[in-house]
Amino acid sequence: MAQTRKIAFIGAGNMPQSIIGGMVQGGYPADAIYASNPSQPSLDILKEKHGIHTSNDNIEVAKAADVIVLSVKPQIMADACAYLRENLPDLNQKLVVTIAAGIRIEKYHQYLGNDVSIIRVMPNTPSLVGEGFSGVVADNNASADDKNFVLEVFNYVGKTISITDEDDIDVVGAVSGSGPAYFFEFMASLQKAAEAHGLSSEDARAMVQQTALGAAAMAGKSELTLEELRKQVTSKGGSTAKGVEVYQEANIDQISERAVNAAVARNQEMAKLF
Numbered sequence: 001m002a003q004t005r006k007i008a009f010i011g012a013g014n015m016p017q018s019i020i021g022g023m024v025q026g027g028y029p030a031d032a033i034y035a036s037n038p039s040q041p042s043l044d045i046l047k048e049k050h051g052i053h054t055s056n057d058n059i060e061v062a063k064a065a066d067v068i069v070l071s072v073k074p075q076i077m078a079d080a081c082a083y084l085r086e087n088l089p090d091l092n093q094k095l096v097v098t099i100a101a102g103i104r105i106e107k108y109h110q111y112l113g114n115d116v117s118i119i120r121v122m123p124n125t126p127s128l129v130g131e132g133f134s135g136v137v138a139d140n141n142a143s144a145d146d147k148n149f150v151l152e153v154f155n156y157v158g159k160t161i162s163i164t165d166e167d168d169i170d171v172v173g174a175v176s177g178s179g180p181a182y183f184f185e186f187m188a189s190l191q192k193a194a195e196a197h198g199l200s201s202e203d204a205r206a207m208v209q210q211t212a213l214g215a216a217a218m219a220g221k222s223e224l225t226l227e228e229l230r231k232q233v234t235s236k237g238g239s240t241a242k243g244v245e246v247y248q249e250a251n252i253d254q255i256s257e258r259a260v261n262a263a264v265a266r267n268q269e270m271a272k273l274f
């Protein structure tokens, strides 16, 4: 059970919705969670579903909390930080966590002050169902206790890794942060292929998602490499070999490498832009 600190999410979009949902389901007290957003609908969902505190005013929730989680888009991070800095003279007494892609710790020190403790987290949306994956890296101001607290919070919603080299966060973002989108893209293509053979959309989707879940669960329980697990399915002279051959001919390794490189490059670009 994690220490309970009052935690305020600034921005209540898709990612904090997933994290907060997972936290409350995992047993983090809803009374210690706050969220702010300029528009009401996402706050209403959080309040009704999870019973957390909500407000349209970032300062109101930030004041109430010990930990502030910056959850706005990178494009508006500078403005959101400026507003906090102007209105919270005791910001250096709180812990600031950010889940934004790209923006580096050094920038947050410029935006919020060199004495503010910053921890960067790169989570992903499966946090909503307790199957998230997050990488966590801290600045030199944050204490070991601060970092442990953040790891514990994100352990409520999935698995975590502690990172020491900030550059690695861009890779975590490009693989597990963006990864659910890659898997959904692949699953949708398999679903379409099944439908093209006459299966109903419902059956095709059920078949694809259960297969993805089964494969991931098997990989999680097995000592074998992913390559060895693949070989177990691939009977010599059988049908899987023919299917796998098509992916290999299309050079699936190279496709994944290009996708990850493109996402890493965009994270590095955002570090310069915002």
Ligand SMILES: NC(=O)C1=CN([C@@H]2O[C@H](COP(=O)(O)OP(=O)(O)OC[C@H]3O[C@@H](n4cnc5c(N)ncnc54)[C@H](O)[C@@H]3O)[C@@H](O)[C@H]2O)C=CC1
Pocket: 010, 011, 012, 013, 014, 015, 016, 036, 037, 038, 039, 042, 058, 071, 072, 073, 074, 076, 080, 099, 100, 101, 122, 123, 124, 125, 177, 178
């Ligand atoms: N969606 C994902 O899978 C992941 C997102 N992230 C990061 O999480 C952050 C949030 O992403 P999403 O939740 O997907 O974005 P989103 O677009 O769903 O939500 C952003 C929210 O911020 C609100 N907002 C706009 N201006 C604001 C302000 N001044 N103060 C407070 N709230 C404001 C918007 O109304 C919106 O509800 C981004 O920085 C992104 O890089 C990180 C990992 C995964």
Ligand SMILES: O=C(O)[C@@H]1CCC=N1
Pocket: 101, 173, 177, 178
């Ligand atoms: O697309 C994005 O920039 C964010 C970061 C990882 C997932 N979503």
